[in-house]
Amino acid sequence: MARVNENFLKLRGDYLFAEIARRRTRFQQEHPDAHVISLGIGDVTRPLPQAAVEGLKRAASEMADEATFKGYGDYQGYRFLAEKIIEHEFAPRGVSLDVDEIFISEGAKTDTACFQEIFDTSNVVAVLDPVYPVYVDSNVMAGRSGFPDESGRYSGIVYMPCTEQNGFVPELPRERVDLIYLCYPNNPTGATISHADLQRWVQFARETRAIILFDAAYEAYIRDDRLPHSIFEVEGADEVAVEFRSFSKKAGFTGTRCAFAVVPKKVKAYASDGSAHSLNALWLRRQTTKFNGVSYPVQVAAASVYSDEGRAQVAALIDFYMSNARIIVDGLRSAGLTVYGGENSPYMWVKVPGGMTSWEFFDHLLERAHVVCTPGAGFGACGEGFVRLTAFGSRQNTEKAVERIVAVI
Amino acid sequence: MARVNENFLKLRGDYLFAEIARRRTRFQQEHPDAHVISLGIGDVTRPLPQAAVEGLKRAASEMADEATFKGYGDYQGYRFLAEKIIEHEFAPRGVSLDVDEIFISEGAKTDTACFQEIFDTSNVVAVLDPVYPVYVDSNVMAGRSGFPDESGRYSGIVYMPCTEQNGFVPELPRERVDLIYLCYPNNPTGATISHADLQRWVQFARETRAIILFDAAYEAYIRDDRLPHSIFEVEGADEVAVEFRSFSKKAGFTGTRCAFAVVPKKVKAYASDGSAHSLNALWLRRQTTKFNGVSYPVQVAAASVYSDEGRAQVAALIDFYMSNARIIVDGLRSAGLTVYGGENSPYMWVKVPGGMTSWEFFDHLLERAHVVCTPGAGFGACGEGFVRLTAFGSRQNTEKAVERIVAVI
Numbered sequence: 001m002a003r004v005n006e007n008f009l010k011l012r013g014d015y016l017f018a019e020i021a022r023r024r025t026r027f028q029q030e031h032p033d034a035h036v037i038s039l040g041i042g043d044v045t046r047p048l049p050q051a052a053v054e055g056l057k058r059a060a061s062e063m064a065d066e067a068t069f070k071g072y073g074d075y076q077g078y079r080f081l082a083e084k085i086i087e088h089e090f091a092p093r094g095v096s097l098d099v100d101e102i103f104i105s106e107g108a109k110t111d112t113a114c115f116q117e118i119f120d121t122s123n124v125v126a127v128l129d130p131v132y133p134v135y136v137d138s139n140v141m142a143g144r145s146g147f148p149d150e151s152g153r154y155s156g157i158v159y160m161p162c163t164e165q166n167g168f169v170p171e172l173p174r175e176r177v178d179l180i181y182l183c184y185p186n187n188p189t190g191a192t193i194s195h196a197d198l199q200r201w202v203q204f205a206r207e208t209r210a211i212i213l214f215d216a217a218y219e220a221y222i223r224d225d226r227l228p229h230s231i232f233e234v235e236g237a238d239e240v241a242v243e244f245r246s247f248s249k250k251a252g253f254t255g256t257r258c259a260f261a262v263v264p265k266k267v268k269a270y271a272s273d274g275s276a277h278s279l280n281a282l283w284l285r286r287q288t289t290k291f292n293g294v295s296y297p298v299q300v301a302a303a304s305v306y307s308d309e310g311r312a313q314v315a316a317l318i319d320f321y322m323s324n325a326r327i328i329v330d331g332l333r334s335a336g337l338t339v340y341g342g343e344n345s346p347y348m349w350v351k352v353p354g355g356m357t358s359w360e361f362f363d364h365l366l367e368r369a370h371v372v373c374t375p376g377a378g379f380g381a382c383g384e385g386f387v388r389l390t391a392f393g394s395r396q397n398t399e400k401a402v403e404r405i406v407a408v409i
Numbered sequence: 410m411a412r413v414n415e416n417f418l419k420l421r422g423d424y425l426f427a428e429i430a431r432r433r434t435r436f437q438q439e440h441p442d443a444h445v446i447s448l449g450i451g452d453v454t455r456p457l458p459q460a461a462v463e464g465l466k467r468a469a470s471e472m473a474d475e476a477t478f479k480g481y482g483d484y485q486g487y488r489f490l491a492e493k494i495i496e497h498e499f500a501p502r503g504v505s506l507d508v509d510e511i512f513i514s515e516g517a518k519t520d521t522a523c524f525q526e527i528f529d530t531s532n533v534v535a536v537l538d539p540v541y542p543v544y545v546d547s548n549v550m551a552g553r554s555g556f557p558d559e560s561g562r563y564s565g566i567v568y569m570p571c572t573e574q575n576g577f578v579p580e581l582p583r584e585r586v587d588l589i590y591l592c593y594p595n596n597p598t599g600a601t602i603s604h605a606d607l608q609r610w611v612q613f614a615r616e617t618r619a620i621i622l623f624d625a626a627y628e629a630y631i632r633d634d635r636l637p638h639s640i641f642e643v644e645g646a647d648e649v650a651v652e653f654r655s656f657s658k659k660a661g662f663t664g665t666r667c668a669f670a671v672v673p674k675k676v677k678a679y680a681s682d683g684s685a686h687s688l689n690a691l692w693l694r695r696q697t698t699k700f701n702g703v704s705y706p707v708q709v710a711a712a713s714v715y716s717d718e719g720r721a722q723v724a725a726l727i728d729f730y731m732s733n734a735r736i737i738v739d740g741l742r743s744a745g746l747t748v749y750g751g752e753n754s755p756y757m758w759v760k761v762p763g764g765m766t767s768w769e770f771f772d773h774l775l776e777r778a779h780v781v782c783t784p785g786a787g788f789g790a791c792g793e794g795f796v797r798l799t800a801f802g803s804r805q806n807t808e809k810a811v812e813r814i815v816a817v818i
Contacts (some may be wrong), residue, residue: 001587002528002618006681060466063457064462069454107701114699120413134699179411255482257701257704269412271413271415272412282413282414290523290547290550298704
């Protein structure tokens with residue numbers, strides 16, 4: 001008799017974005033004439049950079065000709081893409097990497113969700129609170145937790161509060177933790193981490209032999225030159241950290257799908273006999289067995305964003321969204337709201353006014369302003385009292401949404 | 410301290426295709442003038458069908474325009490593709506499916522490797538021997554086995570011998586098995602399964618509440634109308650089976666990447682309290698957490714192979730490879746070799762002559778005929794005494810390879 005993985009049965013059924021969609025649909029049915037604007041979901045809206053479009057088409061033509069047709073590629077991805085990534089993303093910041101430390105993948109979500117598979121189920125997982133739910137859910141599925149409590153916190157997982165008081169960068173844990181998920185620029189708070197703070201985390205991981213899983217999916221939005229883009233800018237991080245990057249938010253690839261993980265050859269974890277094992281080798285083994293590489297035309301498209309035109313187009317794309325962020329931050333602040341993020345991140349973390357809960361404020365904005373946000377409570381207990389807004393809308397919708405929010409608070 | 414998943418350490422280090430590449434490279438270095446032809450690796454060589462190429466380009470143009478740009482798609486894939494799949498792959502064979510029973514993915518390898526995650530680690534896994542190594546390795550990683558013995562068989566996994574005597578379709582297991590991997594048309598033997606035999610397996614699964622994971626990645630090569638293309642042609646299979654399909658071998662998508670899993674809503678597995686749980690719901694939960702959908706241009710390309718021109722191009726592609734198969738089967742048989750497969754499958758399973766082992770015959774063919782095959786022993790203990798040849802080469806190479814093999818046996 002086939003038995004299900006009962007860890008799946010621990011997962012909470014109420015998925016944040018499904019509940020948002022439900023409330024929005026109900027409102028729209030009751031008010032069919034209302035023009036509802038979403039500043040809630042983190043998906044891009046601008047077209048794919050022209051360089052990437054041309055890359056896709058060029059590669060499609062190659063696939064049509066026997067002489068240039070591509071079958072299975074390398075499991076880790078094409079060298080031409082890994083080389084461009086190193087040249088443009090890491091070398092300029094003083095980070096030196098080998099091509100076989102880059103693993104091209106179809107998404108940073110997939111990578112952050114699957115990377116835990118190479119670790120034992122006994123590892124203690126630490127996450128930020130509020131948190132991107134994928135880190136937690138993937139570890140619950142793997143059996144690294146008990147059941148959730150009323151606030152949605154799973155027993156066995158260490159939640160590290162990110163609050164106004166600590167600038168959304170938590171204290172170092174006092175309890176044992178083995179796998180630490182950090183995400184900066186942060187989703188959902190929009191907070192960033194300084195080089196000095198990141199250094200403290202790397203030091204902590206080195207002392208405790210923990211591993212830091214660093215999600216840098218939003219690094220392209222960093223404007224402040226002093227902030228690290230990669231955890232590998234911190235000395236010694238290449239012995240205790242892996243990093244996840246994506247073309248999704250950087251270059252509008254949410255529907256085109258390309259990302260990469262950086263797994264230095266020096267990072268090691270341990271077996272019960274004390275022996276040290278390379279995470280690079282383990283992840284390669286995982287990928288060769290459970291993945292088959294990214295679509296060739298998509299890899300060509302990703303590499304194309306590093307051409308001169310591609311980089312200019314990406315810069316314009318980021319500028320566009322960051323101007324939206326500016327409009328939201330300035331508009332809401334001038335109306336007296338407290339707004340975090342939005343300066344080196346496409347996310348704004350807005351303090352709910354007037355003692356409402358985040359779901360109450362959600363309903364208030366939906367019903368009065370016809371604007372959809374994301375209630376902070378959906379990201380964890382410490383998200384209560386905040387909502388997340390994103391800079392990914394059109395200019396017109398962003399301006400209109402800010403006007404309407406300001407009018408109803 | 411971060412601990413590794415020690416199940417990974419059970420995996421055998423000697424990967425079949427790596428060893429083949431090593432021997433080939435050494436031979437080529439020692440004989441730089443030799444023109445080595447590979448009939449070993451299962452990758453396609455013909456260009457992508459023109460309809461798919463045009464689909465890729467059309468979708469790339471859509472991505473360039475804000476009005477038609479696509480961000481995140483549905484986790485299960487686009488409805489337009491699922492509908493085409495049902496219309497062309499299942500409805501004509503009397504199989505009725507809902508669109509939400511189709512999960513578009515980036516590869517059947519990924520699906521067959523990852524699907525086990527929704528099951529408890531205590532399930533007993535049964536595989537054919539010889540076997541596509543991914544089914545075994547993914548379950549070893551998940552902890553459903555002990556260590557391998559000298560022949561490469563892992564303790565705790567049930568190997569079901571596929572031999573000349575049983576026509577490469579094994580007897581029903583006598584011991585307890587919970588998850589049964591079947592692959593027909595089979596890789597590596599090229600064998601097919603009859604409707605009656607498949608019915609026996611479905612009946613067995615129903616009686617024992619086991620789940621059949623049916624890999625039908627090569628169904629497009631079936632020429633005999635009496636053979637089932639889908640396990641769902643068997644009544645009652647929709648309560649005990651899931652099926653994996655791919656555009657890789659059907660439409661030359663090995664480098665373009667698109668596949669799908671069929672998970673009927675009726676299939677259930679059980680929790681320890683006896684409650685039944687829908688695999689469709691569990692797989693959806695797994696995919697929403699650990700996957701983010703297939704590239705939109707790739708899904709458009711896949712849907713395009715179901716247009717009138719696309720279907721004609723796919724038929725021509727399959728015909729081409731099957732003519733290669735005919736050349737190999739006829740050529741080797743006329744030289745006195747015993748050859749299985751190749752009639753409803755792109756794989757030929759060739760009996761090694763003269764009492765050699767499969768690796769000895771590999772070396773013999775490499776050194777004397779300058780032809781690379783795949784030693785059967787690499788697929789399992791029951792593969793000893795056979796080598797696998799594939800129909801995926803160019804016409805010229807296929808003809809030349811057959812000539813050369815015939816000359817040296």
